[in-house]
Amino acid sequence: MSKDIKVALVTGGNRGIGYEQVKQLAMNGFNVILASRDPEMGHKSAKKLKDSNLDVSFLMMDVNNQESIRKAAITVNERYGRLDVLINNAGVYLDENKKLLGMDPSILEKTMATNFFGVYHVIRSFIPLMEKQGYGRIINVSSEYGAMSEMSYPGVGAYKLSKLALNGLTRLLAAEIKDDIKINTVDPGWVSTDMGGPSAPRTPKQAAESILWLATIGTSGPSGGFFRDGEPIDW
Template identity: 35%
Template sequence: MTETKIALVTGANKGIGFAIAEQLAAQGVTVLLGARDATRREDAVAKLGASGASVSGIALDVTDPATIAAAAAEVESRFGRLDILVNNAGITGDLSQEAGAGGLAEVRRVFDVNVFGVMAVTDAMLPLLRRSPAGRIVNVSSSVGSLADMTAPDGGYLADMPAMLGYPVSKTALNAVTAQYAKHLRKNGILVNAVCPGYTATDLNNFAGTRTAAEGAAIAVRLATVGADGPTAGFFADEGPVAW
């Protein structure tokens, strides 16, 4: 009998994170819905649980070492392992702050969540992931962090985006973090990839995106459940690999 997979999704009380949790649960995965706001977290759990999904909430603020340690201890106590970690929690920060305008405090705030938060949660969960027969780590990134797209001679599809040191650079850094964890964990059979959900309608962009949360979540779910022959150290969108 195959054991039920255990997944932790950060920032899962809304948007793409909620959709990832919902789709994993629909595949029979036991999902731990990580979120820092207790009310929103439990509302999301109730919504998913109403459909019969195996889901429970777990208090987790990716910038708070105490909640990260407590979350890892809870997973350890309840399950003894973790099969899937989806680092979805992220913020855009102040998108009006362009390069050259100062604002380093805001850049640090964005990096604390989008980069250092991912590293902190991943490190805390690694002992549990190493106990899985098929560990998977998926980092939710964005193609706005692609160096190839940033440096396209004609500006490419990012031509209308101002030059910013916060959100897009944090996603570039997250891609590099992904590659380094993949290199480190290859010997353990843990597959680590970054994904771009596309321009998805969430509160991060005031719901201006052209894709639904369910559509944006699909690529993360695919990489979270890929078989042993799946990729590692990759950056993917629905259409295929994204240029680093």
């Protein structure tokens, strides 16, 4: 592989916004790793993009399983020896219309396991590949539901708390990470996917475009920010 070709990894890349991100990164010349915990869906999605002459490969990774993440990081290091872009897109929305104290605690625990701890463990396992070359772009897919102002309203409590924590993680890591490694959070908006439902006004393509620019920002670009459509928004 040419040293000039950048390598990107997208978690939850087999459908929805994740699939679009994989596609757009590949169309922009990246060598893209489509990571998914579902081997059948993952292989199928990667093949579809490969059939369009895009440089996409599938990698099995379950963000709820630390051993799976660790093995995936070893595989990427062996195969490519580098990682330039990491997009933490995998997430769950398990809330039923219940108050936080009224729901089964396992809903909150499962939501935090994927949306917060999953991202934490993925970054922790893959950042050495970025530190090795002193360069990296990490994008965490969050939600406007993760804004502090949203905590004043009841409903969707497990999802809101998971994204609030993810936003906090982004800021904290931006303060810790050195070199030209940037980490930012994106609100893709309400998108028509399996999670967003059919009545959502935005397409996965629009959402992916709003994320892609952060994957290609230069050294003077932002780090530790929260963005929607390229514009900073309030935490």
